Amino acid sequence: MQEPNFVADLKNMQKISRERSNIEKCLPTFNKYLHLLKAIEEAEEIMDNESDSELVELAKNELIAAREILPEVERDAQFLLIPKEPNDSRNAILEIRAGTGGDEAGLFAGDLYRMYKSYAESKRWKTELMSISESEKDCIKEVSVLISGEDVYGTLKYESGVHRVQRVPETETQGRVHTSAASVVILPESDDVDIEIDEKDLRIDYYRASGAGGQHINKTDSAVRLTHFPSGLVVCCQDERSQIKNRAKAMKILQSRLLDLQIQKKQESESSARRSMVGTGDRSAKIRTYNYPQGRITDHRINLTLYKLEQVMAGDIQELINALAQADLQEKISAEGYVVVASAKTA
Numbered sequence: 001m002q003e004p005n006f007v008a009d010l011k012n013m014q015k016i017s018r019e020r021s022n023i024e025k026c027l028p029t030f031n032k033y034l035h036l037l038k039a040i041e042e043a044e045e046i047m048d049n050e051s052d053s054e055l056v057e058l059a060k061n062e063l064i065a066a067r068e069i070l071p072e073v074e075r076d077a078q079f080l081l082i083p084k085e086p087n088d089s090r091n092a093i094l095e096i097r098a099g100t101g102g103d104e105a106g107l108f109a110g111d112l113y114r115m116y117k118s119y120a121e122s123k124r125w126k127t128e129l130m131s132i133s134e135s136e137k138d139c140i141k142e143v144s145v146l147i148s149g150e151d152v153y154g155t156l157k158y159e160s161g162v163h164r165v166q167r168v169p170e171t172e173t174q175g176r177v178h179t180s181a182a183s184v185v186i187l188p189e190s191d192d193v194d195i196e197i198d199e200k201d202l203r204i205d206y207y208r209a210s211g212a213g214g215q216h217i218n219k220t221d222s223a224v225r226l227t228h229f230p231s232g233l234v235v236c237c238q239d240e241r242s243q244i245k246n247r248a249k250a251m252k253i254l255q256s257r258l259l260d261l262q263i264q265k266k267q268e269s270e271s272s273a274r275r276s277m278v279g280t281g282d283r284s285a286k287i288r289t290y291n292y293p294q295g296r297i298t299d300h301r302i303n304l305t306l307y308k309l310e311q312v313m314a315g316d317i318q319e320l321i322n323a324l325a326q327a328d329l330q331e332k333i334s335a336e337g338y339v340v341v342a343s344a345k346t347a
Helices: 010-049 053-081 103-122 152-159 214-219 243-269 309-313 318-336
Strands: 092-098 126-134 140-148 161-167 178-188 202-207 223-228 233-237 286-291 296-299 304-306
Touching: 010 053, 053 318, 092 103, 092 152, 092 243, 103 126, 103 140, 103 161, 103 178, 103 309, 126 233, 126 243, 140 152, 152 178, 152 318, 178 243, 223 243, 233 243, 286 309, 296 309, 296 318, 304 318
Parallel strands: 161 286
Antiparallel strands: 092 140, 092 178, 126 140, 161 178, 202 223, 223 233, 286 296, 296 304
């Protein structure tokens, strides 16, 4: 990084900077691991060679304490040794779409939007609304949000899939439980150097925005629709008053979706033994159920059930994310055969 021409290659600079950041995060755990090994070795040496009973007893207690902590630190070190996905450190674009269930699905999409926004605030991440399509009765048809911060994509990538809700809608007069759904997609934010889009492959349409927003939004052709011919992707953005800003946001979303397609193709080409069903599962598959009558939330990929639905909907989803990340890492360890080797005396 101290080379004079380091900043000349933007893509390489970003790659090396991410690598350095990942190494810095590993150092405290590995320093603790080495400190424990040294403490165990010194304690064993005192017990073998020292005649002072008080000193031997002290060394014995230190040895017991160190050996109790060592397995947990070894496990943490083992996880850190597993190569991270190259996109984990990126920002992410969160996309939520209402699915089956009519207005109730739109209300649930809004609940998920607020849930992730609250979680982002708890992580001190920055959120920027990219695009939103609302209907009457406060229902959200579709929303896209750019979330910026540390390791956003690596943290949220397990949230992609179909989320199902079971509850009694406000309009239900007979108290029957209805089932609705919304889909969540987490896209890694694309840098300009990642995805180059040829203008010849694009059709750009400008039109008048619709929906709430006052007089201006309905009287100017500020909305933008991008159609990417090679992939068939279509991105619309109408939330800014400026045509230029809407186009920039639409392009950002398009680049991220194209990067996501590249990632999906790479994962599909890998053998089944190397693919993690937690991290790269089918996005059309049902991954989680939110059951309001029972106050229960169940993640079907890892068979985890928590009875803390109210807290989860308020943004407390860290326990779910940790469990999914742990399951994903365990799968990778099993597939790749990673192992941390301790000293002969502590193995």
